[in-house]
């Protein structure tokens with residue numbers, strides 16, 4: 520793309536059939552029989568929000584597996600309601616991923632499922648929204664099975680949301696806090712650098728470990744060793760607290776309110792209201808919960824002097840100023856005031872995220888390209904990811920911003936055409952980074968292209 524908005528969306532979509540076939544192959548190859556691995560080499564277990572994204576894409580051609588994907592994940596839900604970020608696959612080799620089950624030791628928590636090792640933290644609660652999308656795509660002959668599935672999943676989805684609204688909101692702010700950057704799913708984002716980089720790992724505190732990700736991906740694409748050490752240190756503190764939420768929150772040096780995480784929570788509450796209507800439950804509590812999150816998002820995370828949503832470091836009561844993809848998350852709120860929607864769209868179309876010039880450019884970078892530490896290749900510190908593209912695309916369409924939304928689809932198609940179903944992409948030259956044949960890239964590409972074709 521020589522021009523950031525030059526690719527013709529209609530043409531890109533009509534010529535994407537070969538890529539849709541490859542996307543299907545990727546999902547097929549990564550299917551284990553019960554769930555889909557994010558990627559064969561780098562992520563050989565089940566990840567929480569990956570499974571939700573994957574189910575959304577799969578639903579277009581294999582509704583039964585899409586349902587199974589989410590059901591498998593929720594089998595490992597903790598009794599607290601928490602859905603763990605990783606469910607470990609006992610058939611994967613022990614050295615397949617670090618940190619593995621022997622490091623997490625989820626069995627230390629009485630709330631963890633017995634005999635099913637998981638991580639001890641969560642990920643963004645996109646699952647209710649994903650379940651609704653899966654149901655909407657059910658072929659007519661599967662409507663009854665799909666409704667029965669929704670009815671089975673509903674109490675689990677409600678428990679997941681209730682957990683976040685209670686255990687993760689100890690100060691009653693209306694917003695859920697995360698205790699580890701991995702919980703955001705946007706792990707290494709500059710959005711919380713100021714807080715995260717203050718964490719000094721005491722010398723000799725961590726036993727030696729070997730990063731497995733660097734065996735399988737380029738070091739320049741992955742988090743630095745210093746950041747990785749902080750990730751593992753936080754994990755160790757949470758493990759020491761036996762993953763007891765009150766103790767973790769009291770001990771964690773990282774306590775962050777992420778606008779994207781909470782916008783996803785809100786979006787899922789609206790989805791739960793719709794699901795409740797479909798299965799004969801009461802939608803009202805979900806609409807009320809969404810309303811409360813809306814008030815808190817706008818009241819506490821919108822920084823009018825900066826004209827953007829900012830992450831909130833709860834420990835220091837500071838709004839983080841970095842301009843990242845998480846600031847666009849609240850577009851998922853259908854009740855966002857038009858003036859705020861307009862401000863977000865201005866930022867998305869600004870030189871920070873969509874520079875106009877002679878060189879190629881692809882949407883949407885995950886960090887302000889004009890920031891001194893913008894890095895077009897490193898994990899969450901600049902590259903385009905297809906899951907954040909999908910979320911922003913949904914948010915824009917919901918607010919009638921079809922032009923910008925179509926540009927995101929066109930960029931996504933152009934990136935995949937150029938580099939395949941990579942985990943993330945350099946917004947400046949479109950090169951692929953991280954793992955290859957990445958499941959959510961295949962799934963969400965499928966969803967964006969097919970939904971756009973049918974304007975579904």
Ligand code: 9WN
Nearest residue numbers: 557562566568569604701704705706
């Ligand atoms: C840690 C699986 C996961 C995604 C996250 C992404 C990355 C893991 C890692 O991979 O995180 O959970 O080892 O880097 O940041 O969003 O769910 O695809």
